[in-house]
Amino acid sequence: MTNLFNFLFAKSIGLYINLMSFVFPKKASQLAYAFFSEPRTGKLSKNNLPKILQESQTETFQHNEHHFQTYTWKGNDTIILLVHGWESNASRWENIMPYLRKSGSTVIAIDAPAHGLSSGKEFSIPKYAEFIHIVVEKFQPQYLIGHSIGGNTCLYYQSVYQNALVKKMVILGAPSDFKILLHNYIALLSLNSKISAALEKHYLDHFKLKLEHFSGQLFASKLDIKGLVAHDVDDTVVSFDEGKKIASTWKNVRFIETSGLGHSLHDDDLYKKVAHFLFEDLTPSDGYRNLSEGDGV
Structure with missing residues (x-):
């Protein structure tokens, strides 16, 4: 039951981000990055x-x-x-x-x-x-x-x-390969190609590394x-x-x-x-x- 809930939650988040990308593309890519880069557990x-x-x-x-x-x-x-x-x-x-x-x-x-x-x-x-x-x-x-x-x-x-x-x-x-981690995340949320491209661009702009070099x-x-x-x-x-x-x-x-x-x-x-x-x-x-x-x- 927990796995089903997590699956549906991930897909619903992805759908929300995909829809947002057509109206507020910058905000959508920022949200996608935030979900990817923010740990949910591990704090003390x-x-x-x-x-x-x-x-x-x-x-x-x-x-x-x-x-x-x-x-x-x-x-x-x-x-x-x-x-x-x-x-x-x-x-x-x-x-x-x-x-x-x-x-x-x-x-x-x-x-x-x-x-x-x-x-x-x-x-x-x-x-x-x-x-x-x-x-x-x-x-x-x-x-x-x-x-x-x-x-x-x-x-x-x-x-x-x-x-x-x-x-x-x-x-x-x-x-x-960091590219595999990112693409697994994109697949999990079923993010569209606009968001996928924006995430790859974020890493190139901020860290000066192409994903294949990471x-x-x-x-x-x-x-x-x-x-x-x-x-x-x-x-x-x-x-x-x-x-x-x-x-x-x-x-x-x-x-x-x-x-x-x-x-x-x-x-x-x-x-x-x-x-x-x-x-x-x-x-x-x-x-x-x-x-x-x-x-x-």
Whole structure:
């Protein structure tokens, strides 16, 4: 019943936007973008933070008209930055935290634009990358871990900023082609060609990137750092093929294929492999597959 309601709601919103596009085309495209870029869940309350975040040192950064939140679990000079995905927040890292802190490392997590305790209603990868750059410049992490669209943002960040401080990156369940995400949204709402063209133009005008260039596969091809990409064959949110695309162009990458974990990828065995990758060199016996050695992508 819930799925039917969500389907009908999406189609009714799309019909409203389509009809508006013939009378108020600019307003219709703005509304379409707002629905696409505004997360509906993932916000946090300062007065009711998850326990894992209560255990951290919090810091709020101001950037232009926005502020964003970070959480730090103090350790040694090895620093890891965690970058969550769409409609989530920094608390999503609770399950992996014991494996990272066991090394004695300092761990920092960030709330994305319009998520957690960060301000705003609009999420975008370039804005998220700006937040990440401020954190990287201040805390100088050697390692980045990103989940879902946070993983795509990590790839975008490093390809654009080419920060020499970052030595390794872990990408979990991330989409590659932003164009697919946008077109899935357009199909979900059955938006007409006028709105579709307006949305593509918005990204070109605001972010100076054609949609076909807004690609994790392309970003990864520009990286020289070591990478680990993990994706689940049963991921119903982001296709398994998206993870393979990212790994296929990364010069120095290891690829882990999992099964039965879905999009969240919460798994003790996987997290052990992530920690091993960060703090030691992986070997084939650890369960990774190197795409340059016969994976056919």
